[in-house]
Amino acid sequence: MDKVYSYTKSRLLYNRALKVIPTGVYGHLGPSNGCAIPVDYFPIFSHKAKGAYFWDADGNKFVDYMCAYGPNILGYGDEDVDKAAIAQLKKGNCVTIVDECLVDFAELLTDTTGKDWAFFCKNGGDVTSLAVMTARAATGRKKIVMVKNGYHGVAPWTQKLGYAGVIEEDVSNNLCVHWNDVGEFENLIAKYPGEIAAFISTPYYHPTFEDNVLPAENYWKRIRELCTRHGIVLVIDDIRCGFRLDIKGSDVHYGVKADLITFCKAIANGYNVSALCGAESLKGAVSDVFYTGSYWLSAEPFAAGIACITKMKKENTVAKLRFIADKLHSGLKDVAKANNREIIITGEPVMWYMRHSNDENFFMHQAWVAECVRRGVFFTNHHNHFINAAVSDEDIAFTLDVADKAYKAIRDRF
């Protein structure tokens, strides 16, 4: 039987939310920025989550391929991580002086990633901004080179002129290059000699609404050489990819060593902590930057991070994720083909982006995703997806069945 969900309670909650919260639910988890198209096919409020699933306020169960946009890597409510976090919470969390587990976490993280130090904050944007400040402090230079359509958070410097609240001065030292174009970076170095503090980029190109693109052969090697030769700090923004491609960090995955690397999302399986890790040569510069926050040194997320990284290492989560992702993608392609469609999957398999061929404006893809969602498989139509280690063979079989039903549901429209 082809049953579809309804979202009565989510809607009622959303109407309450609109009165007291800007846009009801702001940011990427909200229906607007989250591209809920059409909006009434998507749940808005979660009730509970466990393993590969969440249940919404109406009790509908979803196999979740967004993983809270990345943090869920071991499965929601992983017992080992939660146990460590709860034990730490009972012992002490937000205290006047910091808990000893700070040192344990920093040692584990530097040992895992091969970096020399770790500086902890809360969100990805905290550490991308710290990376830029550190690069400027170290070099005495202003300009930052970034990749066009790259995402490094929501601080004013990461946004674009014309976005609400962003002024020209916020972005006047940003320079952009196209992904995989080393020549453009060389040109900027020639145009602004001695002025570029940092090159910041995600390990591969994963914008929204576009096919994702892996680095070209020798791309990172050549970027590394240029940065070294011209005294430019190489920052790899590993917020989204970190621990999914390589437990040591995505710079290692692509055969290069970053001067600074940022982590968040999967670092603690959903507990709120981020980290900037770096080379010894930048330890003095980052130490000089005045940077702190009320909850940045809370101990509970550190304990969760220790448990999460320890478990990912022990269970070789990276390999497991890849195995699950490959199986899912193979099945999705087969189901699409059986329905006379072609699904295009790009990017790293564990963080795949998907669309359909012959659908350049996404109308059909948006309809298909929506039909999947209201049958219990949570995809998005605009963003890369994420795999977590709790996805089972049964979940994949369910997903493929839903994907098939969704194709049939849109057959008459597209």
Next chain:
Amino acid sequence: MDAKTKASINLHAVLRNVQELCDIDDAAKDVVKDKKITVKFSVKDCEPMALAFDSGKCTYLRGDALDGGAAKGALKLYFSSPEKFNKLVDGEKVTPIPSGAITKIGFALKEFSVLTDRLSHYLRPKPEEKDELLKDARYFEVNTTFLAYTAFHALAEIGNNDPVGREIAHRMPDGKINVEVKDGPAVGIAIKDGRMSVKIGSYENPSARMVFGNLQIVNDVLNGRTDVYSAMGAGLFAISGLIPLLDNMSKLLGSVARYLG
């Protein structure tokens, strides 16, 4: 606020509404019913436009339509700066430099003033009359339709002229957007190589769509009574297609109130 952009909006988003005004407003129809005259507005640094009146109809002309000789024999009104033209639209006394069919200057002084007064009646009703007027369903429909036509034509002028607007427009992929009201009016917005154009009516194969449930929602959004993100979340309008087009368009739409407010 950029004076050139504001003048372009006044020309190509506000005054252009005279075309539709002559179709729907009895007083306007009466004024133009026997007239055969073209009035060309030229403002320094801005793209000119003309309004051609013939047999009770008004046609708005710009670009190729204007260059093709349609404005031949027109009464031409030249403004030596965008600021001066903007002052005129804001109600201050400004004298343009007339040329061409200057024997018809009386039309600009008399009949055209009636048309702009009627346009103001719909677009900018007097505060003391506004609430009462909006209770009338027909007035509400015309007011909202003109507001929408003005806003979406204005956003294209912002995208083509305003320094920040141009940056936004150049980030937009090529494509066509339909902004529609269910069982109501529609505008089509095209973008190519960072240049925007607008037409009344929708495109057959748009790249993206924004569909409002009814005119009241359009009125609420354009008057700032609800923001677009809340309205979308609440399901008051639906979007689909190439979302980066709509995302950037809404950023331009956010600048419209600054220019028209």
